[in-house]
Amino acid sequence: MAKQMAKDPQKTAVVTELQVIEGNALNIPMYQLLKEDGSVHKGAELPDIDKELALKMFDTMQFIRVLDERMIAAQRQGRISFYLSSLGEEAAAIGSAAALKFEDMIMGQYREQGSLAFRGFTIEQFMNQLFSNAKDLGKGRQMPVHYGSAELNFMTISSPLGTQIPQAAGYAFGQKQSGDKTCTLCYFGEGAASEGDFHAGMNMAAVLKVPAIFFCRNNGYAISTPAAEQFAGDGIAPRAVGYGMKAIRVDGNDIFAVYKATQEARRLAVEENEPVLIEAMSYRMAGHSTSDDPTGYRSREEEEARRVREPMIRFRNWLVKQGWITEEEADAQQKAHKDTVLAALKEAEKVDVPHVDEIITDVYAEPTEALKVQLEELKAHIRKYPDAYPNTSGGVK
Amino acid sequence: MAKMNLLQAINSALDVAMAKNDKVSVFGEDVGHFGGVFRATSGLQEKYGRARCFNTPLVEQGIIGFANGLAAQGSLPVAEIQFGDYIFPAFDQIVNETAKFRYRSGNEFNVGGLTIRTPYGGGIHGGHYHSQSPEAYFAHTPGLKIVMPRNPYQAKGLLLSAIFDPNPVIFMEPKRLYRAAVGEVPEEEYTLPLGKAEVVQEGSDVTVIGWGAQVEVIERAAELAKKDGVSVEIIDLRSILPWDVDTVAKSVMKTGRAVVSQEAPHTMAFGSEVAATIQERCFLYLESPVMRASGLDTPYPLAHEKEYFSDHLKTYEAIKRSLNY
Ligand SMILES: Cc1ncc(C[n+]2csc(CCOP(=O)(O)OP(=O)(O)O)c2C)c(N)n1
Ligand SMILES: [Mg+2]
Numbered sequence: 001m002a003k004q005m006a007k008d009p010q011k012t013a014v015v016t017e018l019q020v021i022e023g024n025a026l027n028i029p030m031y032q033l034l035k036e037d038g039s040v041h042k043g044a045e046l047p048d049i050d051k052e053l054a055l056k057m058f059d060t061m062q063f064i065r066v067l068d069e070r071m072i073a074a075q076r077q078g079r080i081s082f083y084l085s086s087l088g089e090e091a092a093a094i095g096s097a098a099a100l101k102f103e104d105m106i107m108g109q110y111r112e113q114g115s116l117a118f119r120g121f122t123i124e125q126f127m128n129q130l131f132s133n134a135k136d137l138g139k140g141r142q143m144p145v146h147y148g149s150a151e152l153n154f155m156t157i158s159s160p161l162g163t164q165i166p167q168a169a170g171y172a173f174g175q176k177q178s179g180d181k182t183c184t185l186c187y188f189g190e191g192a193a194s195e196g197d198f199h200a201g202m203n204m205a206a207v208l209k210v211p212a213i214f215f216c217r218n219n220g221y222a223i224s225t226p227a228a229e230q231f232a233g234d235g236i237a238p239r240a241v242g243y244g245m246k247a248i249r250v251d252g253n254d255i256f257a258v259y260k261a262t263q264e265a266r267r268l269a270v271e272e273n274e275p276v277l278i279e280a281m282s283y284r285m286a287g288h289s290t291s292d293d294p295t296g297y298r299s300r301e302e303e304e305a306r307r308v309r310e311p312m313i314r315f316r317n318w319l320v321k322q323g324w325i326t327e328e329e330a331d332a333q334q335k336a337h338k339d340t341v342l343a344a345l346k347e348a349e350k351v352d353v354p355h356v357d358e359i360i361t362d363v364y365a366e367p368t369e370a371l372k373v374q375l376e377e378l379k380a381h382i383r384k385y386p387d388a389y390p391n392t393s394g395g396v397k
Numbered sequence: 398m399a400k401m402n403l404l405q406a407i408n409s410a411l412d413v414a415m416a417k418n419d420k421v422s423v424f425g426e427d428v429g430h431f432g433g434v435f436r437a438t439s440g441l442q443e444k445y446g447r448a449r450c451f452n453t454p455l456v457e458q459g460i461i462g463f464a465n466g467l468a469a470q471g472s473l474p475v476a477e478i479q480f481g482d483y484i485f486p487a488f489d490q491i492v493n494e495t496a497k498f499r500y501r502s503g504n505e506f507n508v509g510g511l512t513i514r515t516p517y518g519g520g521i522h523g524g525h526y527h528s529q530s531p532e533a534y535f536a537h538t539p540g541l542k543i544v545m546p547r548n549p550y551q552a553k554g555l556l557l558s559a560i561f562d563p564n565p566v567i568f569m570e571p572k573r574l575y576r577a578a579v580g581e582v583p584e585e586e587y588t589l590p591l592g593k594a595e596v597v598q599e600g601s602d603v604t605v606i607g608w609g610a611q612v613e614v615i616e617r618a619a620e621l622a623k624k625d626g627v628s629v630e631i632i633d634l635r636s637i638l639p640w641d642v643d644t645v646a647k648s649v650m651k652t653g654r655a656v657v658s659q660e661a662p663h664t665m666a667f668g669s670e671v672a673a674t675i676q677e678r679c680f681l682y683l684e685s686p687v688m689r690a691s692g693l694d695t696p697y698p699l700a701h702e703k704e705y706f707s708d709h710l711k712t713y714e715a716i717k718r719s720l721n722y
Contacts, residue, residue: 140700159526224431
């Protein structure tokens with residue numbers, strides 16, 4: 001079918017019987033290849049993934065789990081101010097990133113550390129950002145987990161929700177114009193999909209036919225608010241149809257299904273300039289962040305019931321059965337990640353905060369005269385009261 | 398009287414207002430069963446039901462648009478924006494709708510029942526998007542009232558006034574003090590006037606003006622100045638729109654010197670308005686220019702939060718500049 005056109009009222013089919021279309025008329029099923037125990041559905045066609053890629057995906061998953069667990073502990077110990085875990089959603093992030101080309105842009109929300117790790121963000125880079133130190137690519141300016149890397153085509157995270165969605169449409173439009181056959185993949189939560197920016201971005205992407213993949217992680221919660229209080233319909237995927245956009249609903253805990261869904265979405269985006277909305281069904285197994293305590297709004301029983309569907313065991317069982325990894329090798333890999341993560345944490349902790357001169361850079365391409373004056377006044381002030389500004393006073397002697 | 402922190406005082410004000418008038422409702426992101434990410438609306442859903450205290454979808458422009466409609470219908474909505482930094486998707490609804498509803502209709506319609514509560518300010522390792530002080534953007538909008546309490550007693554009395562005031566009010570809560578500020582607060586209803594400043598401390602050498610969490614910073618600076626033998630008069634504006642020019646002018650005509658201490662970035666922060674008005678009203682009484690201690694003209698940084706912040710030492714230095722001009 002050609003791209004849907006705005007309806008000409010003259011050409012709309014006419015009925016004489018009043019029809020009320022149900023709000024849940026579009027009940028989109030969920031694409032799944034791997035069952036919860038890691039066995040393959042009968043007749044299901046696995047993606048074309050070789051051993052090397054499969055093991056890289058698994059290794060990234062194990063790494064992220066270790067990183068998340070360790071950094072939650074580090075926050076509890078007061079070593080960093082904040083952390084946000086992706087526990088239970090690793091397959092959605094890693095499976096989708098793996099299906100992209102490295103040149104494709106990724107715009108994240110904040111719970112997609114798996115994609116960034118898959119792209120090659122090093123443990124040192126993670127730690128430097130988390131400790132807001134002088135080696136952080138973001139110059140210590142943003143809260144922990146607001147990563148970004150131009151080299152890795154991963155746009156720096158911004159806290160205000162949904163803002164990246166119309167930006168993804170614009171970025172992808174530029175990619176289309178440049179003719180370089182790349183696309184933009186934009187992650188966001190089912191909560192963020194309530195923002196006005198979601199509507200704006202989806203509609204513009206569909207109308208302007210941009211090579212973008214809108215990847216919604218539906219993990220059931222926006223902080224304390226369950227999906228049932230977020231929207232009344234059948235979730236996020238059906239909304240695409242209203243915009244004249246293609247949609248896929250996928251099991252976000254099945255890394256193979258996510259990979260295949262994203263691969264097809266990428267083909268549609270890049271080859272046919274058809275943006276695609278993917279809704280990946282998952283569950284936020286951890287608290288929203290270290291500032292949150294989920295016992296205030298959901299039960300242990302619910303969490304336990306969802307745990308069996310988590311993505312890593314499923315993938316691991318498949319890999320073991322396939323003979324691509326042994327249980328012992330998988331355990332050893334995890335242990336090795338624990339050691340690297342801890343060592344990197346201890347290193348990053350020792351690095352100073354950025355020099356105070358950085359406080360005025362990047363507000364504009366060049367600091368204004370007024371900002372330079374403010375910096376000089378600030379430095380004079382720090383020299384006068386060095387003990388009050390211990391993190392930077394050493395640098396202004 | 399009971400000992401309450403600032404959050405408990407706000408919760409108590411909402412409770413009193415909801416008990417008094419069943420047209421008062423409370424809603425926003427996570428405010429329902431969970432009681433809000435800071436727990437300001439704790440227990441209200443259990444007490445008043447889901448129709449009067451509820452979660453909204455995650456959409457600030459929707460929350461305020463919905464609240465505008467509800468207020469136009471005659472209700473008294475108290476809408477929460479989870480962080481002041483996330484109020485901007487609702488900027489259009491607030492600036493073009495809330496503020497102009499009455500004027501543009503010739504008073505055929507109004508949204509005077511609306512109160513918008515939102516936490517503001519830094520000092521909590523919040524980085525760019527959990528630290529901003531956006532009051533000046535709204536102070537530039539005729540038709541709004543803007544209130545910023547400094548402690549639990551103020552918070553409850555001012556919030557009750559805001560909810561029942563016949564004009565829309567933005568109520569900005571100093572989140573740094575949510576749990577840190579504790580004081581005696583009456584359990585029953587009481588109100589404090591909107592648009593009226595309070596002289597927090599009388600003094601004779603210099604007037605230092607602030608609002609919200611910054612008043613505590615000013616008090617610390619005044620302690621330092623006192624050691625130098627300087628007597629500081631401290632004024633808490635409490636409301637920045639409309640603001641109490643008379644109290645400020647009277648004080649400055651007495652002391653002959655004025656300093657504004659504010660958290661927001663220096664350029665075009667509300668202190669600019671205060672300084673301009675002081676020179677209009679008190680020019681011949683001034684011994685030195687009005688001095689300002691403010692945040693830097695940069696986004697709010699994380700690692701350099703201490704350096705960015707207009708703390709007690711920078712405020713103290715501004716007081717000295719005013720005295721030694
Ligand atoms: C514009 C805006 N409003 C509110 C917030 C506060 N906030 C941060 S995360 C969050 C919930 C997001 O839920 P969802 O989009 O489902 O993502 P998830 O956390 O589940 O991954 C909220 C309300 C924000 N960051 N930005
Ligand atoms: Mg969610």
